[in-house]
Amino acid sequence: MRHAPEEKMEIMKSSSAAGASSRKGPLGRLADFLDDRTGYRAVMHEALYERVPGGARWRYVWGSTLVFAFMTQLITGLFLWASYSASAQTAWESVYYIQHEMAGGWLLRGIHHFMAQAMVVLLALHLLQVVIDGAYRAPREVNFWLGLVLMMLVLGMALTGYLLPWDQKGYWATIVATNLAGIVPVFGPSIQQLVIGGTEYGHHTLTRFFALHAGFLPGALILMLVVHLSLFRKHGLHAKQPITKPDAMFWPDQVLKDAVAMLAVMAVVLGVILVPALKAMLAGEPVHAGHLGAELGAPADPSLPYAAARPEWYFLFLFQFLKVFEGWGATGEFLGAIVVPGLIMGVMFLMPILGNWKLGHRFNVAFTLGVIAGAGLLTALALNEDYYALWVDKAPLAEAQKLYDETGGDEAKLTAALGGDKAKLAAVEKQWETLEKIRRSQAFLDAAKQAKLDAARAIELAGRPEKIPPAGMLELVRADAKLQGPRLFAQHCASCHAHVDPQAPAAAAILATSSAANLFEFGRASWMRGLLDPAQVAGPAYFGNTAHKDGDMVSFVQGDLTDADQWKKDDIEAVIVAMAAEAGHADPGVQPAMLEKGRALVTDGERCGGCHKLGDNGTALGSAPDLTGWGSREWLVGIITDPTHERFYGDSNDRMPSFGKAAEGAAPMLSPQQIGLLADWLREDWYRP
Amino acid sequence: MSRQSPDPAPGRRSFLTEALAIACGGLATLTPVAAGVWAFLDPLRRKGGAASFLPVTELAAVPDDGVPRQFAVIAERADAWTGFAAEPIGAVYLRRGKGSDTVEALSATCPHAGCFVEMEPTGRCFRCPCHNSTFTLEGGIVAPSPSPRPMDGLECRVAKNGSVEVKWERFRAGVAEKIVQ
Numbered sequence: 001m002r003h004a005p006e007e008k009m010e011i012m013k014s015s016s017a018a019g020a021s022s023r024k025g026p027l028g029r030l031a032d033f034l035d036d037r038t039g040y041r042a043v044m045h046e047a048l049y050e051r052v053p054g055g056a057r058w059r060y061v062w063g064s065t066l067v068f069a070f071m072t073q074l075i076t077g078l079f080l081w082a083s084y085s086a087s088a089q090t091a092w093e094s095v096y097y098i099q100h101e102m103a104g105g106w107l108l109r110g111i112h113h114f115m116a117q118a119m120v121v122l123l124a125l126h127l128l129q130v131v132i133d134g135a136y137r138a139p140r141e142v143n144f145w146l147g148l149v150l151m152m153l154v155l156g157m158a159l160t161g162y163l164l165p166w167d168q169k170g171y172w173a174t175i176v177a178t179n180l181a182g183i184v185p186v187f188g189p190s191i192q193q194l195v196i197g198g199t200e201y202g203h204h205t206l207t208r209f210f211a212l213h214a215g216f217l218p219g220a221l222i223l224m225l226v227v228h229l230s231l232f233r234k235h236g237l238h239a240k241q242p243i244t245k246p247d248a249m250f251w252p253d254q255v256l257k258d259a260v261a262m263l264a265v266m267a268v269v270l271g272v273i274l275v276p277a278l279k280a281m282l283a284g285e286p287v288h289a290g291h292l293g294a295e296l297g298a299p300a301d302p303s304l305p306y307a308a309a310r311p312e313w314y315f316l317f318l319f320q321f322l323k324v325f326e327g328w329g330a331t332g333e334f335l336g337a338i339v340v341p342g343l344i345m346g347v348m349f350l351m352p353i354l355g356n357w358k359l360g361h362r363f364n365v366a367f368t369l370g371v372i373a374g375a376g377l378l379t380a381l382a383l384n385e386d387y388y389a390l391w392v393d394k395a396p397l398a399e400a401q402k403l404y405d406e407t408g409g410d411e412a413k414l415t416a417a418l419g420g421d422k423a424k425l426a427a428v429e430k431q432w433e434t435l436e437k438i439r440r441s442q443a444f445l446d447a448a449k450q451a452k453l454d455a456a457r458a459i460e461l462a463g464r465p466e467k468i469p470p471a472g473m474l475e476l477v478r479a480d481a482k483l484q485g486p487r488l489f490a491q492h493c494a495s496c497h498a499h500v501d502p503q504a505p506a507a508a509a510i511l512a513t514s515s516a517a518n519l520f521e522f523g524r525a526s527w528m529r530g531l532l533d534p535a536q537v538a539g540p541a542y543f544g545n546t547a548h549k550d551g552d553m554v555s556f557v558q559g560d561l562t563d564a565d566q567w568k569k570d571d572i573e574a575v576i577v578a579m580a581a582e583a584g585h586a587d588p589g590v591q592p593a594m595l596e597k598g599r600a601l602v603t604d605g606e607r608c609g610g611c612h613k614l615g616d617n618g619t620a621l622g623s624a625p626d627l628t629g630w631g632s633r634e635w636l637v638g639i640i641t642d643p644t645h646e647r648f649y650g651d652s653n654d655r656m657p658s659f660g661k662a663a664e665g666a667a668p669m670l671s672p673q674q675i676g677l678l679a680d681w682l683r684e685d686w687y688r689p
Numbered sequence: 690m691s692r693q694s695p696d697p698a699p700g701r702r703s704f705l706t707e708a709l710a711i712a713c714g715g716l717a718t719l720t721p722v723a724a725g726v727w728a729f730l731d732p733l734r735r736k737g738g739a740a741s742f743l744p745v746t747e748l749a750a751v752p753d754d755g756v757p758r759q760f761a762v763i764a765e766r767a768d769a770w771t772g773f774a775a776e777p778i779g780a781v782y783l784r785r786g787k788g789s790d791t792v793e794a795l796s797a798t799c800p801h802a803g804c805f806v807e808m809e810p811t812g813r814c815f816r817c818p819c820h821n822s823t824f825t826l827e828g829g830i831v832a833p834s835p836s837p838r839p840m841d842g843l844e845c846r847v848a849k850n851g852s853v854e855v856k857w858e859r860f861r862a863g864v865a866e867k868i869v870q
Contacts, residue, residue: 069743088768088771089771100847106757109839115821172804172805172819173802175802175803176802176803176819177864178802179862180802180863181801182862182863183859183862183863183864189861189870190733191730192730193733193735194730194733196727197732197769198732199732199733199735199736199859200766200768200870202768202769202771203768203769203770203771204732204769257753281781287750302777302779303761303776303777303778303779303780304805305780305797305805305807305818306804306805306818307805307807307818308818309804309818309819319819319820322802322820322835323820323821323835326821326833326834326835327832327833327834327835329837329838329865330837330838330863330864331837332835333801333802333835333863334836334863337863361831399856409813411810439810440816440821441820443810444818447757447818463742478776478777489757659752662747662851662852663746663747663851663852664850664852665848665850665852666744666747666848666850666851666852667744667746667747667763667852668747669746669747669749669750671763
């Protein structure tokens with residue numbers, strides 16, 4: 001090691017000043033000892049006593065807040081790392097545990113999540129200031145380029161971090177992002193395969209994204225940041241002209257301003273984390289984990305559509321930009337995802353050189369402002385497309401909607417309906433376009449709402465005392481009747497059956513289009529009461545739209561049951577109670593005598609038992625569905641599996657497919673597990689906390 | 690530390706020394722880098738499993754009304770070290786014309802960027818919820834669409850026992866040609 005002459009003098013002085021140091025306290029002597037051997041005082045001096053031309057100013061804080069934001073990410077990231085597990089079966093699970101079970105986990109994750117967003121905002125501000133102030137000019141070109149690389153590293157960390165919770169949102173956003181990487185010419189597919197760790201998304205996608213997010217990218221970032229900061233010190237602060245005040249030292253004036261700015265950034269981040277909880281408190285609602293900090297969606301499921309798939313807000317402009325190239329085919333996507341963003345980055349890299357031209361600086365400023373304004377506009381467009389249905393006035397579109405419903409959106413029919421009025425036709429078609437926008441927006445809003453419900457349910461399930469099985473959360477989600485029931489029903493049953501509360505406002509419209517019984521509360525007393533109601537049995541909620549409309553049951557309910565001599569009101573009520581008990585839905589307050597009476601009436605060969613079997617009442621199977629265990633899980637599984645079985649409708653089965661029956665070697669329409677889920681859902685038999 | 694002694698003058702053998710120093714240091718450092726990169730590149734030699742026909746449903750479950758219905762594709766799969774018993778791995782839309790015994794299959798994966806294409810609630814077309822790529826019920830592009838190609842058709846056959854089997858393949862997104870991934 002070589003030393004400058006003055007430094008040598010220092011060393012000699014300090015070593016010969018043993019007398020002086022003996023007058024110091026033990027701490028002072030320790031400090032001297034350390035300084036002798038490390039020279040830390042000089043380093044500290046170097047670090048803190050940077051000259052700030054014109055004195056400390058608020059406009060110089062942006063770079064420091066960025067370093068602060070990064071440090072926050074480093075600290076919170078390391079602590080998150082201490083609880084995170086990157087694999088397809090543990091990522092969501094460990095993030096759930098951090099967020100909802102660990103003390104303070106929500107705060108830790110909340111800070112990490114929202115500071116990442118703050119960092120993107122601070123980056124934009126820092127870049128904007130550097131460009132406007134012309135701080136990219138000689139001799140600071142290299143540092144400007146380093147800054148741009150740092151920006152890309154930060155964006156890369158944001159992108160990779162989004163996947164790590166392995167929820168639906170991160171999963172689908174990553175599929176889009178990695179597919180876009182795949183269209184890079186020549187190397188694209190290889191890059192994609194390397195990043196996702198194979199051809200399918202799974203464990204190695206997570207381990208790789210995690211390694212990038214917590215290792216490669218921050219490692220590179222730290223290296224670059226060290227060079228960025230040392231070059232910044234080498235060239236000195238780029239002072240904003242004109243300088244009116246005397247110079248000052250970095251410590252303590254500028255440090256104070258920087259520290260205040262850091263605290264403000266932290267306060268904003270904490271505010272964002274806490275606002276939902278505060279709002280709930282003010283509204284008098286209980287604060288729950290979902291109010292606290294970053295959101296966690298439902299676990300990633302490749303087989304489940306996620307119509308609310310959107311990137312994080314700061315990437316929305318890129319997302320929207322792809323839509324600009326509608327109709328351009330593969331060229332459009334290549335332009336939108338690769339060429340244009342690449343060109344923009346290219347121009348930014350050239351700024352220090354462009355800045356040498358006469359109008360170069362103005363161009364650079366205009367270009368940067370243009371890009372930021374463009375990104376802002378695209379973000380606004382994306383948000384408007386998604387939330388359009390919330391703020392558009394639908395009243396003036398009522399007539400257009402009616403015409404749409406009448407004509408089914410067919411242009412020829414519309415022309416006829418309007419009597420060939422061309423001006424009117426154009427006006428209505430324009431309104432139809434607005435309606436289409438509303439429909440798309442509504443689809444997004446519905447999907448976002450559903451995503452929230454799914455996430456809340458997954459979190460509820462994960463919190464069961466039994467905890468998450470080793471196969472992971474997806475197994476639990478797929479085996480949950482409350483989550484899967486509605487989907488299975490919509491897909492396989494809803495083309496005929498309704499499932500709607502008859503008291504709901506939309507019930508009449510839904511029942512009018514259904515062609516089989518309404519299964520809402522099937523197995524319960526309320527359902528049975530409707531069936532045994534002469535006014536309802538042949539209505540759309542029961543047999544009205546089926547082949548049994550004129551069947552024996554309808555004539556029985558509309559005939560025998562209305563004969564007060566044969567069937568007293570109490571008798572009917574007893575039957576209702578007994579049937580609900582068969583399904584396992586007996587009201588706990590019901591009298592045992594009433595149950596017994598009802599059961600006896602159903603069994604009676606002169607009454608229900610004339611057609612229906614119940615237990616061993618001697619009635620042969622085949623004439624009407626067996627009522628033994630009617631509405632129970634076993635009974636429902638049976639009828640869904642094969643309604644043509646003699647236990648159910650036999651030959652008189654209307655149109656219901658045998659969902660669980662298939663020829664040998666073929667897959668049935670529904671697996672036994674799916675049928676069980678449907679039965680459980682119809683019975684509302686699912687986990688409740 | 691040699692505080693007082695002047696810097697030694699470069700010797701004659703310095704080029705050789707420098708070259709050797711760089712070579713030794715470089716080799717030592719490159720070894721772990723090479724090992725790392727070698728392992729990191731492993732995914733490149735992994736190919737998607739050979740496409741095979743998977744039973745998806747049976748013929749009776751595909752109504753012959755020309756309207757596509759969504760079906761889950763269920764298969765065993767391996768994810769690195771984990772082997773999964775049969776579970777949903779994706780979805781297809783199956784469509785059968787009036788009185789027809791043949792079924793057409795479309796992959797539910799959007800050829801644009803890989804999102805999950807859904808049927809419009811009106812049932813008149815397919816739409817991808819991500820970038821609004823719109824397709825006809827036959828899978829054709831409805832212009833203008835961000836998607837560079839129509840929905841990907843999958844080979845589909847009906848076995849003698851009525852089992853509808855689909856050749857499950859994934860294709861590269863975002864390009865005009867249909868390239869198996």
